[in-house]
Amino acid sequence: MRWTWRMFTKMLAGAALLSTCPMGMAQGLPYPISPLRPVTDTYPGVTVSDPFRWLEDTRSAEVQKWVAAQNALTRSVIDKLPQRAAIAAELADLLGKAPVTRRGLQFAGGRLFALKRQPPANQARLVVLSDPMDVATEKVVLDPLVLNAKGTTTIDWYVPSLDGRKVAVSLSDNGSEDGTLHFYDVASGRKLPDVVPRVQYPTAGGSAAWAAGNGGVYYTRFPQGKERAPADANFYQQVWFHRLGTPASKDRYVAGKDFPRIAEIALSTTEDGRYLLADVANGDGGEHAFHLRDPAGKWTRIAGFDDGVRSIALGRDGRWYGLVLKASPRGRIVSGALKSPALSGARPVLAQAAQVIAGFTPTRHRLYVEYLAGGPQELHTFTLEGRALGRIGNEAVATAYVGTALKDDTILYGSQSFVQPFAWYRYAPTSKSPTPPPVKTALDEERRDLQLGDAEVRREFATSKDGTKVPLNIVMPRGTPLDGTSPVLLTGYGGYGVSMQPYFSPLNVFWLRHGGIFVVANLRGGGEFGEDWHLAGNLTRKQNVFDDFIASAEYLQAKRYTSSRRLAIEGASNGGLLMGAVMVQRPELFKAVVSQVGLYDMLRVELSPNGEFNTTEFGSVKDPAQFKALYAYSPYHHVVEGADYPAVMLLTGMNDGRVEPHNSFKMAARLQDAMPKRAPVLLRVAGDAGHGMGTALSSRIAQEADIFTFLFDQLRMK
Numbered sequence: 001m002r003w004t005w006r007m008f009t010k011m012l013a014g015a016a017l018l019s020t021c022p023m024g025m026a027q028g029l030p031y032p033i034s035p036l037r038p039v040t041d042t043y044p045g046v047t048v049s050d051p052f053r054w055l056e057d058t059r060s061a062e063v064q065k066w067v068a069a070q071n072a073l074t075r076s077v078i079d080k081l082p083q084r085a086a087i088a089a090e091l092a093d094l095l096g097k098a099p100v101t102r103r104g105l106q107f108a109g110g111r112l113f114a115l116k117r118q119p120p121a122n123q124a125r126l127v128v129l130s131d132p133m134d135v136a137t138e139k140v141v142l143d144p145l146v147l148n149a150k151g152t153t154t155i156d157w158y159v160p161s162l163d164g165r166k167v168a169v170s171l172s173d174n175g176s177e178d179g180t181l182h183f184y185d186v187a188s189g190r191k192l193p194d195v196v197p198r199v200q201y202p203t204a205g206g207s208a209a210w211a212a213g214n215g216g217v218y219y220t221r222f223p224q225g226k227e228r229a230p231a232d233a234n235f236y237q238q239v240w241f242h243r244l245g246t247p248a249s250k251d252r253y254v255a256g257k258d259f260p261r262i263a264e265i266a267l268s269t270t271e272d273g274r275y276l277l278a279d280v281a282n283g284d285g286g287e288h289a290f291h292l293r294d295p296a297g298k299w300t301r302i303a304g305f306d307d308g309v310r311s312i313a314l315g316r317d318g319r320w321y322g323l324v325l326k327a328s329p330r331g332r333i334v335s336g337a338l339k340s341p342a343l344s345g346a347r348p349v350l351a352q353a354a355q356v357i358a359g360f361t362p363t364r365h366r367l368y369v370e371y372l373a374g375g376p377q378e379l380h381t382f383t384l385e386g387r388a389l390g391r392i393g394n395e396a397v398a399t400a401y402v403g404t405a406l407k408d409d410t411i412l413y414g415s416q417s418f419v420q421p422f423a424w425y426r427y428a429p430t431s432k433s434p435t436p437p438p439v440k441t442a443l444d445e446e447r448r449d450l451q452l453g454d455a456e457v458r459r460e461f462a463t464s465k466d467g468t469k470v471p472l473n474i475v476m477p478r479g480t481p482l483d484g485t486s487p488v489l490l491t492g493y494g495g496y497g498v499s500m501q502p503y504f505s506p507l508n509v510f511w512l513r514h515g516g517i518f519v520v521a522n523l524r525g526g527g528e529f530g531e532d533w534h535l536a537g538n539l540t541r542k543q544n545v546f547d548d549f550i551a552s553a554e555y556l557q558a559k560r561y562t563s564s565r566r567l568a569i570e571g572a573s574n575g576g577l578l579m580g581a582v583m584v585q586r587p588e589l590f591k592a593v594v595s596q597v598g599l600y601d602m603l604r605v606e607l608s609p610n611g612e613f614n615t616t617e618f619g620s621v622k623d624p625a626q627f628k629a630l631y632a633y634s635p636y637h638h639v640v641e642g643a644d645y646p647a648v649m650l651l652t653g654m655n656d657g658r659v660e661p662h663n664s665f666k667m668a669a670r671l672q673d674a675m676p677k678r679a680p681v682l683l684r685v686a687g688d689a690g691h692g693m694g695t696a697l698s699s700r701i702a703q704e705a706d707i708f709t710f711l712f713d714q715l716r717m718k
Contacts, residue, residue, distance in 0.1 A: 028677035032069035034669040055665040070683040088705035094506040099445035105404040109164020122151025122696035154694030161214040175690030202657030204264040212273035216243040285616025315362040330530035331357030361402040399501040419452040462555035465547040471522040487715040488562035494523030494545035495574035497534035521552040540629040572596035580635030592714035600667040602634035647679040653689035
């Protein structure tokens with residue numbers, strides 16, 4: 001029998017949530033031996049010691065043996081906890097039997113392409129629908145499980161040809177994101193002989209765009225052979241062209257020799273393929289330049305890194321549309337002619353508003369704009385000249401965005417909230433019906449027991465150290481008493497201008513089923529309130545992010561949502577850095593910490609390939625002011641011997657090309673050495689995963705089961 005949400009709330013009434021037995025995870029675990037071998041580095045005015053530098057050599061037999069011992073310890077601890085089996089079974093039901101979803105929509109040649117995830121299949125399949133509103137017209141183009149039954153080959157991204165008859169697909173293995181471009185015939189699913197290597201890597205990603213006539217593709221290319229020194233192998237991304245039916249060795253260079261070493265290129269074309277746009281990011285800090293190639297092969301720079309243009313879309317009316325942040329941190333939209341594309345000749349379309357422009361999509365006669373208000377996001381429609389035509393949908397505290405544009409002005413847009421599962425809608429305005437009601441599609445299936453109808457969402461504000469108001473999105477079972485006894489899972493990110501928007505997750509359903517409260521903090525460093533909000537939390541101002549999160553934790557305890565004994569925090573990647581920083585700065589606030597693929601040694605991050613791309617967001621030790629800021633918050637360097645830190649689970653993947661796994665190795669060793677007989681410090685290293693992209697579903701379920709078993713034990717949950 002499946003439990004309903006209402007049945008769970010009845011079962012958990014009263015004090016049944018609290019365990020009456022001692023915690024299962026013993027203190028003073030038999031950690032693997034981690035020898036102290038100090039290495040010193042000298043920075044301006046400071047000498048810094050690194051006792052676990054040897055763990056950076058992840059290929060050495062000694063480090064691999066150490067990792068195996070850490071994994072064995074984690075397994076011995078987690079597997080003996082009495083709730084592991086029940087948690088794993090419930091998560092297998094929630095995730096392994098989750099509804100069919102279709103994401104990554106693209107429309108070409110009158111057909112809709114999508115990545116279809118159908119649990120319990122480990123990977124998404126590439127499918128095509130001849131009718132976007134009829135899933136019965138769907139057929140499979142590529143199933144990665146046919147290529148690799150183990151489920152560790154994934155589709156990084158794909159691009160259908162302009163006529164929809166062929167598709168280019170980047171494939172990689174074991175979460176590496178090290179992608180090779182393959183080509184398939186859509187009608188038959190037959191693989192074409194063309195293979196193009198090194199089009200995708202975690203440092204700069206990858207992209208492709210079909211040329212007019214569908215006989216070839218422009219693509220991003222990393223250095224090959226002896227073109228660059230080995231240290232530059234994952235830098236200096238350029239644009240090349242491949243003609244179908246020819247070997248990749250005959251491909252020709254198109255552009256990029258004058259791009260930065262840390263360029264990240266995204267390609268797109270007009271619907272006829274005549275114009276090619278190269279969006280060139282200068283690393284990860286938010287600086288972009290845009291170059292347009294016309295039908296004659298001439299390149300024109302529309303905007304440079306200093307012009308503050310964040311994104312450009314090629315319209316269907318012979319114009320380009322751009323989002324400008326310079327002198328308008330919440331964004332304004334301008335437009336220019338493709339035949340004379342320079343920014344200086346652009347005309348205004350939408351002025352800066354009270355809300356942030358998070359994204360936009362031009363169609364034949366419409367401009368669809370996603371407006372962000374501190375986290376929640378709305379979808380509005382305008383004429384191409386900027387006249388408002390109204391809001392689409394009216395969901396509160398939700399996220400709405402355009403998935404793809406169909407014919408003329410028709411779009412498919414997605415909407416979800418913390419309590420409402422994701423769904424695709426079709427919006428089809430015409431001259432006879434200019435503002436039609438959205439029509440829900442069948443592209444995402446529904447599952448009735450995956451609902452949070454008895455939950456409530458509260459949006460409240462914590463006050464940070466400098467007086468800044470920080471939004472908190474609190475998702476909780478309706479009627480939860482505010483007596484400080486509820487287990488709370490608090491998460492945040494705060495970086496790269498990324499906004500934490502409302503989203504629905506089966507994992508949140510699981511957490512609330514068992515009486516938990518889930519909280520998302522909209523921290524500075526994100527983009528929830530525009531570029532000023534982002535810049536207030538990057539480079540030398542990164543401490544503001546940690547102050548915001550600490551204030552969020554204090555607020556939840558002051559308002560009696562929870563207490564320090566029942567508060568857990570979780571974050572990944574830049575959010576993992578957040579976990580490490582707040583844990584060492586204010587350990588008394590938290591009972592448990594889950595940190596995935598995190599950055600912890602901030603003085604050496606830029607020495608890894610992807611770390612150099614991050615210098616425009618975090619800063620560099622080569623800059624005195626930035627070094628001072630990095631050293632002041634670097635979690636690894638602020639672990640104090642004998643401190644009483646919360647219980648910690650660190651997770652990473654051996655194939656992570658975005659954050660070197662040795663960050664987690666060194667942080668685990670440092671914490672274990674600092675408090676050998678106190679709260680547990682567990683390290684979980686996945687050999688078949690990277691930064692999280694492409695992880696097989698079965699591996700993800702096992703990982704989530706370990707995380708929740710750890711949290712249930714530490715917070716004394718049943």
